[in-house]
Amino acid sequence: MIRAALGVSLLAALATPADGRIFVTNARVDHALDAEHANTSLLEATITSVRGLERPGGDLVFVEAVGVSVDRVLLDRAWNAERNLELGASSLRWPTELVEPIVGAPVLLLVRTGWRSEGGLRLEAVLPRLRSDLPTAETEAEAVRVVEGELLTLIEAEGSPERLAALLTTAAPILDRSSADRVRPLQMDADPGVGRAARGAIMLAEPGEDVARLIAADVEEFFATGPGRDCLGAEGSGCSLRQLYRSYPFLDPDSRRWGSRWSEAEARRYEELAALVADRARLPAAANELLFPEQERERE
Numbered sequence: 001m002i003r004a005a006l007g008v009s010l011l012a013a014l015a016t017p018a019d020g021r022i023f024v025t026n027a028r029v030d031h032a033l034d035a036e037h038a039n040t041s042l043l044e045a046t047i048t049s050v051r052g053l054e055r056p057g058g059d060l061v062f063v064e065a066v067g068v069s070v071d072r073v074l075l076d077r078a079w080n081a082e083r084n085l086e087l088g089a090s091s092l093r094w095p096t097e098l099v100e101p102i103v104g105a106p107v108l109l110l111v112r113t114g115w116r117s118e119g120g121l122r123l124e125a126v127l128p129r130l131r132s133d134l135p136t137a138e139t140e141a142e143a144v145r146v147v148e149g150e151l152l153t154l155i156e157a158e159g160s161p162e163r164l165a166a167l168l169t170t171a172a173p174i175l176d177r178s179s180a181d182r183v184r185p186l187q188m189d190a191d192p193g194v195g196r197a198a199r200g201a202i203m204l205a206e207p208g209e210d211v212a213r214l215i216a217a218d219v220e221e222f223f224a225t226g227p228g229r230d231c232l233g234a235e236g237s238g239c240s241l242r243q244l245y246r247s248y249p250f251l252d253p254d255s256r257r258w259g260s261r262w263s264e265a266e267a268r269r270y271e272e273l274a275a276l277v278a279d280r281a282r283l284p285a286a287a288n289e290l291l292f293p294e295q296e297r298e299r300e
Helices: 003-014 140-157 161-174 177-188 192-205 209-224 227-231 234-238 242-247 264-278 285-291 293-299
Strands: 016-018 021-023 040-057 060-075 084-088 106-113 121-128
Touching: 021 060, 040 084, 040 140, 060 106, 060 140, 084 121, 121 140, 140 161, 140 177, 161 177, 161 192, 161 242, 177 192, 192 209, 192 242, 192 264, 209 227, 209 264, 209 285, 227 285, 264 285, 285 293
Parallel strands: none
Antiparallel strands: 016 021, 040 060, 040 106, 060 084, 106 121
């Protein structure tokens, strides 16, 4: 695997034009805390100031810079900055679905050190925090478990369906098999967004027949009566499958394709998960071509 080449493709996949602006979204926790690079610190912090807040419309929120008080360094990767500092955030779509950019908000920050600009620091992700004095970590794997534990605590305390779905989606890639039971009751939640996010999290943590069938049924409905209808046929060139891929990232062909996938190991795993769903979903040919183009090519 040549990660340097993949990095450019990954950034291109995450960067999105909006009113002429290029931005990135929160980095996935498992990607930011990749032990192969070991260049991102995990910080327990509190927001102390917000500069240059913009809300251009829709779900887009930008902050030029955010002041933070670093309460504790949970994973230290060459962290030598001041405990009270300002971090540039202008290229990040602020994740308001997880945490609002307000003074006093407790957060977990993933900050890359040794960055070529922005004072050598790059804000990779902003995550909500409920508790203080979280465990410190010596390795990236330990840090991932710290974040998982805090996200699960937030999930179990959350009452808003929108935020609950966002928390589940954020936790999904790092959910340990032993933790799957803590979110399993949510996979049939009355709110469709929560149910979908929970099913995606369980599929990533503990794939199996039951959850694969539930996801297959959801995907069938998505294309039969949901937003996916607009993606079928010649008029579907401008449709979006983002809401499906957000909960089921393994269904996104780009996650399995050379040049846009994160890593060979993740792509192989996603191929297996996608196949579990493909074998159980009865979809129109056009939908299969969108989600499983490699299988359609094999049939030709």
